[in-house]
Amino acid sequence: MKKGLASDNYAGVLPEMLEALVEASRFHAKSYGYDDFTEKAKQEFVKHFGNNIEVTFVFNGTGANVLGIGCAVESFNSILCADSSHLYVDESTAPETFTGCRLIPLATDGEGKIEIETIRNGIIRKGDEHYPQVKVFSIAQPTEYGTVYTREELLAIGELLKKHDIVFHMDGARLFNAAVSLSCSLKEMTRDAGVDILSVGGTKIGLLFGEAVVFFNKKYSQNLRCRQKQSMQLPSKMRFISAQFHRLLRDEIWIKSATRANEMADRLFEGIKNIQKIKITKTVQANSIFAIIPAEWNESLQDLMPFHIWNERTNEVRWMCAFDTEERDVDEFIRLIHNLDNI
Amino acid sequence: MKKGLASDNYAGVLPEMLEALVEASRFHAKSYGYDDFTEKAKQEFVKHFGNNIEVTFVFNGTGANVLGIGCAVESFNSILCADSSHLYVDESTAPETFTGCRLIPLATDGEGKIEIETIRNGIIRKGDEHYPQVKVFSIAQPTEYGTVYTREELLAIGELLKKHDIVFHMDGARLFNAAVSLSCSLKEMTRDAGVDILSVGGTKIGLLFGEAVVFFNKKYSQNLRCRQKQSMQLPSKMRFISAQFHRLLRDEIWIKSATRANEMADRLFEGIKNIQKIKITKTVQANSIFAIIPAEWNESLQDLMPFHIWNERTNEVRWMCAFDTEERDVDEFIRLIHNLDNI
Amino acid sequence: MKKGLASDNYAGVLPEMLEALVEASRFHAKSYGYDDFTEKAKQEFVKHFGNNIEVTFVFNGTGANVLGIGCAVESFNSILCADSSHLYVDESTAPETFTGCRLIPLATDGEGKIEIETIRNGIIRKGDEHYPQVKVFSIAQPTEYGTVYTREELLAIGELLKKHDIVFHMDGARLFNAAVSLSCSLKEMTRDAGVDILSVGGTKIGLLFGEAVVFFNKKYSQNLRCRQKQSMQLPSKMRFISAQFHRLLRDEIWIKSATRANEMADRLFEGIKNIQKIKITKTVQANSIFAIIPAEWNESLQDLMPFHIWNERTNEVRWMCAFDTEERDVDEFIRLIHNLDNI
């Protein structure tokens, strides 16, 4: 199918990842993560996130989130998260079935970000056995709407959670795009802000498959391997995930890939922001644009570059750029929009 | 790490699978299995297993088993399986946690196969609310011990289960090796024997990753996609699994790969079967050999070709051949054994 | 402890219930509900709710709700309920842990009732495997705030749910108080409105212990006994619950008991409604009053009759009447309020 703006998981695979896979397939290697590729990949995580962490590699984003959170909870706990988060609206009941816990949805500021006051109001009834005891707070960085928490916002959240002994979980399905957006290191945006458990997305940045889970607080990774196996997220040929992450981090391909995706979103935004008939609905900070456009444009635009209608009622659309979005793709798309606008 | 006999998931990747992956990565494709590669792969399954089936692709073997079985049970049910099966002894509590059900272990005949009388004795207390109601019977074909149920044995099991309205699940992590061993089609060994739900192993036959689940009885696949998402086994870039299976089946690479593995096991067996100090403990029918050997041989042999000590008490070892085991590997291993025997 | 207005489960036991227990204890009886008391109690339910129903008896309200709902769902489903409902805020994670499903909180009209438009907006993404599929809608009648859905409101809800193939669950922890409030039969308020599964509270109306679950739609009770045992809610001496329900229904003690409790709440309401310093926050329709009172009154009032501070921030209090609340209790309480008001 033709290249489009539908999703960064419609995209293919970064050429460097294919190279890494071919290389990793040349020899035998121990299964279930006891291989050298996995060891080397973990070293790259240490370089990027600091010492004294625990890292593992899993198949997919839902697996990363559920495994990470699952390591921190008991079944009478609850998990606070944005009511628009992927965790809440796009991962079926995986969190509940696997952990037995409750997800409690928090309202957002309209751009997918949770305000600190909202978190504070969600931390209630501690010690009351009748109420699911709040144990984890989870955000996505960037959010489902492509917005990015600032480092100051993250720090404030981290402090609040620490005070209440609540685990800080970050769903970084598009973590690299956020880091590039904030021009900060991966560590500054996660560990330094007080994040305890982190999902790091590989698939959307251009891996063939695979995500990572990072524990900054080893208290929660004590039984990691048991939970990973139990949650069906312990790959037998783990090296084929870790080899990709190794390459992604070592050669800073993540910077190149995320920068490209973010820049293309920005280029698109710049090209259309002044069109009266388009209403940009969320601040453009990473690699996606949310906009309300005339419904009669959908067909022509999707013909050129497929994308998702996010909200059928308002005709809000999502345009998602990826590592393989090219300037000419974007420019052609902008041109068509201007043409439609001028009809 | 050097090539060995440790496990077929220590092996690398079939070159044709790498080709298929590179090809599938060239274009954009719909996510979550709505792509053309997946459609074409399903058509290959229809060719091999017959019409009117449901197929999906998942990450790993535990996921395939738990998803398949999970589609057939309610949480007050039980699942009968061999006490030595991978499902029972090597998949942590994934089945219990995800289904709420009980696994009930059945004794085997010493070679990992469950006798029909044992199954019959396990089907008890129907309608008694105090007892987990038996709903699924699961075997591995071949078994953990590399033995293979004959088609007659499978048919007899299928009939018994049908009579008691019990779902027949087959864990085919090494299904292709069994089919080659029995010189029968995939369909004859599964659907024709009354199997309802089947896990088809890809990783061990030479895929980079990925397994399939096949439903011959669509009654159990009604909510398949919901359960697949919920069990964290719905790959966003599913095409990278299906493209491999498509190639594996279309070009009959599975026959080549399984034949090679089985033949190498047979070659090894023939080369050592007359050695007095070695006791072959399980009938060699697929791609593995179980044997009790003198413990003092372990070091030299593992130096040449690493393998697992299956039972430390008796020094029973497992030698597992894969698609990439070569004649000269085997011959060299045999030679070393003879040398050790003659010291 | 002295009699109070804290909760109807602080109250003792209706004398007729004690008589029924003593009587049921005189002989041996089959265990687990296969006894005559249970049979006779079920007949009373048929008299009150109509033919072709399934009834069972359980230990407590959380058990009744979770068992009833559990019979209707698969683990990838979701359950819509009021964000202020007992099910959502006072039953820990029992629903999630037992069913694997998600509870989705719906906003209420400020009095604990869910508006039909809110329900409609909650029924989304049918067939989308990424989203927990909505299967059950649950209300409490009366609500946590002592308000009562009218028969017309219930009918409208029932129709909407039927259209979307969603199960209508009613938590009737105080069902009898609602029926008396609406001056309708138990059947009119439940079955006739389209309720599929009903929890009937015994403990709060004056039983020593015990609740009932009624299935108007037998599709959901097919595996009832298995699920009941599995959810640890199958009493071995079930007769001691059913004997009480038998008596409660046969002799219409529920009418007497609920009428008393409702009348006492009404008497209290009438006695204080004109006091300026008190703000009645919820319409008084059953056996409780919610009111914001001056915080400095708490101590004196609780000294006389203990009660719960519902909302510490606003000093909203809950005064709950029971079958054993007497006119002189209420009058004395009213007198004290007037005294406090006049200081």
Added chain:
Amino acid sequence: MKKGLASDNYAGVLPEMLEALVEASRFHAKSYGYDDFTEKAKQEFVKHFGNNIEVTFVFNGTGANVLGIGCAVESFNSILCADSSHLYVDESTAPETFTGCRLIPLATDGEGKIEIETIRNGIIRKGDEHYPQVKVFSIAQPTEYGTVYTREELLAIGELLKKHDIVFHMDGARLFNAAVSLSCSLKEMTRDAGVDILSVGGTKIGLLFGEAVVFFNKKYSQNLRCRQKQSMQLPSKMRFISAQFHRLLRDEIWIKSATRANEMADRLFEGIKNIQKIKITKTVQANSIFAIIPAEWNESLQDLMPFHIWNERTNEVRWMCAFDTEERDVDEFIRLIHNLDNI
């Protein structure tokens, strides 16, 4: 229904328990166990079991077992228990559904007792993430077959478990009968032997309903109330269970009741032990007799006193005595047996 030998939960209620219930119903009391009756009952447990314990009261035996064990496990754990135990064969999948863990059945010595060597062989693969990690070992005292572990056997088990850091759980559904059988204190048979978590049966000794859970190791009761609520075993009117236990222990009614039941079993045993056509199959140590009798006797005997056919194939029957079995009941039953024997 007439008095029989079917089960001690067919029996009625000890008169002292009814008295205690009536007394506890006279006043209001705090709900959910924060009442004085519960406090006083806990003091009685301290008197019988020693200081520094945690006690709570639940509805039924399955609830007691699952709650107690649930407090000690994580979902990747396994629980070793007798393959004939109530926990394994008569509690549906309650343990799996609530804990996510596996129950692993151990063979017994033919009398329902697990030999120490069998336990030792079950403690395997520690630290291996592929295998459910053994965390709890559970026995019933007395066993399902009415046999009783000696204090020496219990001590040996306790020591072995301690060495392997495995939690010792005891299902004491008929604990009092065992204590009377061993002529030891409740503490000697439990805490002193190393038991960590204990279910104490009330229903079978003559309560109207209710069981207790005792934690000798408070490490496991840290989240007790949350887990109790979550497992639907937190009674709102808990005082009606605790008041019975208070009386049972304070007035040593348990000794009287258990002694009576045991003596009646012994009287029956003595009266029939020399009859050739009867084969006593299990050592008679508590309040039940297991025997193979001529099938043609069933009807006449059950006509006089109903009982369970335990094994239809061999016509092994179970005769269970209770607190209300009388000497004349037993003597009449013995007489009938002799008559049948002489036909």
